[in-house]
Amino acid sequence: MIGLVVDGLSQGVVFAMLGLTITLVFGLGGVLNLATGVFGVIGVIIAARVTGIVQSPYVALVVGSMGVGALGLGVDQSLLRFVYRADEEDRVMLGIFVTLGLATFLEGLFVLFYPNPYSVPPGLETFTIEGVFIRGASVATIVVGALVFAALYLFMTHTFLGQATRTVMQDETGALLCGINTRRLRTLTFVLSTVLAAIAAIAFTFSSEIAVGSSFRLTTNAVIVAIVGGVTNLTRTVIAGIGLGIITTFASGFFGGYFSQLVLFLTAIVVLLAKSGDLA
Amino acid sequence: MIDDRRKVALVVFLLALVPLFVFREGSSYVARIWTVMVFFAVLTLAVNVTFGHTDQLLLFTGSIAGVGAYATALSAGALGITPWLTFLPSALVAGLVGFLVCYVGARRQLTIIIISILTLAIQLAFISIVYGLSEITGGNTGLTFEGFALAPVRESLGLPEHFLVYYIFLLVLAGTLGVYYYLMHSKYRLAFDAIRQDDDAAEATGIDVVRYKSIAGFVSTFIIGLAGPFYAQLQGLVFPGMFTLGAIDVLVLIMLVVGGIRTMYGPVVGSFLLVYLNQQLQQFQEFKTMIFGLLLIVLFLFFQDGIVRYVDRLLRERFELEERLNRLGVR
Numbered sequence: 001m002i003g004l005v006v007d008g009l010s011q012g013v014v015f016a017m018l019g020l021t022i023t024l025v026f027g028l029g030g031v032l033n034l035a036t037g038v039f040g041v042i043g044v045i046i047a048a049r050v051t052g053i054v055q056s057p058y059v060a061l062v063v064g065s066m067g068v069g070a071l072g073l074g075v076d077q078s079l080l081r082f083v084y085r086a087d088e089e090d091r092v093m094l095g096i097f098v099t100l101g102l103a104t105f106l107e108g109l110f111v112l113f114y115p116n117p118y119s120v121p122p123g124l125e126t127f128t129i130e131g132v133f134i135r136g137a138s139v140a141t142i143v144v145g146a147l148v149f150a151a152l153y154l155f156m157t158h159t160f161l162g163q164a165t166r167t168v169m170q171d172e173t174g175a176l177l178c179g180i181n182t183r184r185l186r187t188l189t190f191v192l193s194t195v196l197a198a199i200a201a202i203a204f205t206f207s208s209e210i211a212v213g214s215s216f217r218l219t220t221n222a223v224i225v226a227i228v229g230g231v232t233n234l235t236r237t238v239i240a241g242i243g244l245g246i247i248t249t250f251a252s253g254f255f256g257g258y259f260s261q262l263v264l265f266l267t268a269i270v271v272l273l274a275k276s277g278d279l280a
Numbered sequence: 281m282i283d284d285r286r287k288v289a290l291v292v293f294l295l296a297l298v299p300l301f302v303f304r305e306g307s308s309y310v311a312r313i314w315t316v317m318v319f320f321a322v323l324t325l326a327v328n329v330t331f332g333h334t335d336q337l338l339l340f341t342g343s344i345a346g347v348g349a350y351a352t353a354l355s356a357g358a359l360g361i362t363p364w365l366t367f368l369p370s371a372l373v374a375g376l377v378g379f380l381v382c383y384v385g386a387r388r389q390l391t392i393i394i395i396s397i398l399t400l401a402i403q404l405a406f407i408s409i410v411y412g413l414s415e416i417t418g419g420n421t422g423l424t425f426e427g428f429a430l431a432p433v434r435e436s437l438g439l440p441e442h443f444l445v446y447y448i449f450l451l452v453l454a455g456t457l458g459v460y461y462y463l464m465h466s467k468y469r470l471a472f473d474a475i476r477q478d479d480d481a482a483e484a485t486g487i488d489v490v491r492y493k494s495i496a497g498f499v500s501t502f503i504i505g506l507a508g509p510f511y512a513q514l515q516g517l518v519f520p521g522m523f524t525l526g527a528i529d530v531l532v533l534i535m536l537v538v539g540g541i542r543t544m545y546g547p548v549v550g551s552f553l554l555v556y557l558n559q560q561l562q563q564f565q566e567f568k569t570m571i572f573g574l575l576l577i578v579l580f581l582f583f584q585d586g587i588v589r590y591v592d593r594l595l596r597e598r599f600e601l602e603e604r605l606n607r608l609g610v611r
Contacts, residue, residue, distance in 0.1 A: 032393055082581050092393050096337075097533070097580040104530065105573025112566055216526075220404060227397055258412040265405035272398045273384060 002132045004253050005246070010138035010207070012245020013145030017200035018218060019225030019237040020152070021193040027169040027232040029186045031083060031095035035075075035103040036197045037218030042110060043068040043198025044205050045212070048118040057122045057206075061144070064120075065198040072194030075102065076187045084186065103216065110212040119209035120202050137207035144203045148196065149238060156234065165189060169232060197222075224268040284544070288461055291545070292454045299443050311442035312514065317555045318449040319511050323528065324535045324547035325456045326503040329463065331533075332542040333472040334496040336382055337396040339525065341532050343406035344501045346523030347374045348508030350410070350417065353425045353518050363427035367509045374505020375498045377402075382497025386490040389479070403525060410520045422519025425512045445514050452510070453548075456503050460544060463499070472496070534572065537579045540586025549587055 021036045047064030051057060079102060083094050124136025156162035168175040168182055176182060201218060204210065210218070229240030244264060252260030295318070303311045323341055330336045351370035356363040381402070385395045410417045417423065428448070463469065471492045474482035483489050512518045521527065531554060539550025561568050 032397075079577065089392075092391075093337075094580060096393070096396065098577050100530065101573045101576030101578075101580065103573070104526075104576060105570050108567065108569030108571070108573055111569065220400065223397055224401065227394075256412075258408045261408045262405055262412060265401045265408065268401040269398060269405065272390075272394060272401070273388070 003134055004249060006134050006138050006142070007207075008246035008249030009242065010141035010145075010203075010245075011249045012242035013142050014200050014204045014241075015221060015225045015245045016238040016241025017145060017148060017196055017203070018222035019229055019241045020234060021197045021200070022222045022226035023229065023231055023234060023237045024189045024193045024196070026226065027234075028165065028189045029080075029084065029095075030088065030091050031080065031099065032092070032223070033190075033193065034096065034099040034219055034223075035106065036193065036222050037201075037215040037220075038103045038106045038110075038212065039068050039072060039194045040197040040201030040204075040218050041210055041212050041215040042071065042106065044118050044120065044201045044210060045110065045114050047120045047198075047202045048205075051120060057120050060120055061199065061202050064202055065195045068198035069191050069195040072191045073187070075194075076190045080186075080190065084183065103219065107212055107215060114212060117209040117211035117214075119205040122206045135207060141203045141206050144199065144206075148199060152234070161185070161188065221264065224264055227268055228271045284461065284465070288454075288457050288544075291548070292450065292457065295450055295453070296447070299446055303443065303446075308442040311446060313555060313559055315442065315446045315449055315514055317552045318446065318453050319507055319514070320532065320535060320551035320555060321548045322449065322453050322456050322507045323504055323532050324539070324551050325453075325460055326500040326507075327532050327536055328541065328547050329460065329496050330378075330382070330500040332536065333463075333476060334493050335392060335476050336385065336493060336497065337392050338378070338381070338399045338497070338500070339396050339529055340399040340403035340406070341504055342523040342525055342528030343403040344374050344378060344504045345508035345511060345528060346406060346410070346518075346520070347377060348505030349425075349512040349518050349523070351505075352509035353423055353427070353512065354416065356427055357423075363425075363509060367506070370509065371502050371505040374508070375502030378501025378504075379494050379498040383490065383494040385497075386493035400525070403529075407520050407524060418519070420519065420521070422517045422521075424516060425509075425518050426516055428510065428513040445510065448510055449507070452503075452507055457544070459499060459503070464544065468492070468495075530572070530576070534576055534579065537584065537586060538575075540588035540590075541584070543586065543588045546586050546588040553587070 018036070018040070021039075022033060025031055025033045025036075043064040045064075046067040047057075047060035050060040050063045054060065079098055083091060083098050086094050122137055122140040124140055126133055126135050128134070154162075156166055164175065164180045165185055165188070167178065167180060168185055172182060197218075201210065204218075225241045225244055226237055228244060229237030231237075244267065247267070248260040248264050251263045298314060299311070302314065323345070327338070327341055330338050348367070348370050351373050352363045352367045355366040355370065359366070381395075381399060384390075385398070390398065411419055414420075428445070463472070471482070471487050474485065474487055475489055475492060479489055508523075511522070515522060532551075535550035535554045536547055537550070538546075538553060539548065540546025558568070561571060564571075
């Protein structure tokens with residue numbers, strides 16, 4: 001039972017990080033980044049290659065997420081430039097289709113060279129505390145997640161850039177009037193969100209594996225978490241992610257994998273219908 | 281110029297001639313491609329009504345076709361009757377789903393992004409239900425389905441099977457074009473245009489926004505649900521993989537934009553072109569996903585008008601130029 005809670009928590013941490021990648025970009029720029037899952041899996045591929053050279057999963061984590069961050073910067077400067085040029089309503093639509101196209105393109109590209117599922121095992125064994133089996137990998141995921149949340153919290157509350165980011169999320173025009181360069185901030189948050197996506201996906205593969213072909217599953221999970229969390233609130237996104245992670249882990253533990261997926265989708269549907277007034 | 285109604289008849293007539301010249305006895309390969317073209321033309325026209333005219337991006341085209349197909353096959357199997365009796369009620373079920381979603385969406389004034397995520401979640405839920413109920417649905421491998429074969433009719437007419445499926449689809453396409461023609465030449469056109477430009481302004485001028493959006497949703501999903509079981513007949517199977525976002529929705533959206541959103545023939549042109557392209561890219565199978573992804577990006581960024589409008593403009597400019605030259609007495 002406690003073992004299941006730990007697994008659920010680690011799943012929840014991954015969900016929360018994935019949800020944050022959507023919330024950050026959507027909250028700041030009105031773009032629903034449907035490529036977030038692919039960015040994550042690309043991070044996993046880079047990390048898995050790195051572990052072949054350096055025997056440390058944590059070095060791999062850093063290199064993988066940085067690599068994806070660079071890719072994110074490239075995408076932001078090229079593709080998203082066109083998207084941000086459009087005004088409010090058009091931008092939402094354009095954002096959906098351009099990132100969907102990007103996801104399809106990157107998936108097609110990476111499947112050519114890396115069709116297999118990859119994982120980045122942290123090299124921790126299952127251990128027991130007072131007779132309870134706890135998976136080392138799950139603990140590693142939770143630790144990584146906790147560090148990320150702490151760093152993000154400090155960034156958002158204690159730095160100028162973080163405060164500027166929150167200002168833009170609340171009121172774009174107001175932020176502009178305060179002299180904040182919104183375009184630069186958007187670049188920053190987009191890169192940040194791709195780095196987060198990579199960390200989330202790599203932390204996910206501590207205990208399982210994933211292939212580029214199934215990257216869209218990460219994206220849908222991310223979108224659902226963000227939606228349940230209310231799309232523009234970072235704290236609530238984290239809470240929603242952890243909650244959904246625990247629920248789906250228990251559902252899958254008791255009823256099986258498809259059922260847990262179904263629970264996730266049904267939660268999203270119910271939340272969307274119940275409190276759609278607050279959303280976007 | 282030919283008027284619109286005759287143009288529709290002409291298009292359907294020309295498509296009806298296709299099998300006589302193109303299909304070959306004993307080889308169903310070419311026939312299949314043409315049938316798939318017509319199938320996607322039907323779906324794209326249906327999506328044109330919701331996404332094109334009422335700004336409702338419903339990302340569950342695949343699973344609505346799936347609802348139609350599974351409902352038809354399963355109910356026919358359970359009741360021991362021919363699917364010819366169950367496909368209309370099944371399409372009605374699909375239409376009801378669309379009606380409900382659009383009704384709730386319009387009532388609660390969901391933004392386009394919320395409704396697209398909502399329908400995506402429904403699509404994914406549908407697929408996992410199909411997998412979860414694998415004793416009934418056959419799970420990943422699916423069910424064999426050939427209920428529409430109509431062996432006696434076919435033999436008495438001496439038609440090969442693929443002719444029959446093609447003509448059924450053509451009939452559905454003709455009906456869909458008819459419905460679309462009606463919508464575009466009635467009060468619906470006005471209401472749709474008003475709603476698309478501004479919900480609130482439309483409501484203020486006395487248009488029942490919820491009603492029109494729900495009707496658009498019903499019409500669109502009913503047609504999609506109708507096409508689903510015949511697609512299954514074409515494949516000989518009903519399995520979840522053929523009704524996913526990647527297999528249906530993405531393609532349909534590309535087709536709609538390539539051909540021309542909010543036009544009558546755009547969906548037909550778009551789907552024919554994309555299916556043809558898909559066929560030509562067969563030998564570059566591994567690059568196909570990449571190419572479609574690029575296509576999606578480039579189209580939405582730079583070519584939102586679509587082929588039909590583009591050609592239309594070219595023709596018009598040419599006519600106008602000729603007219604002016606004639607008037608000037610150059611020729």
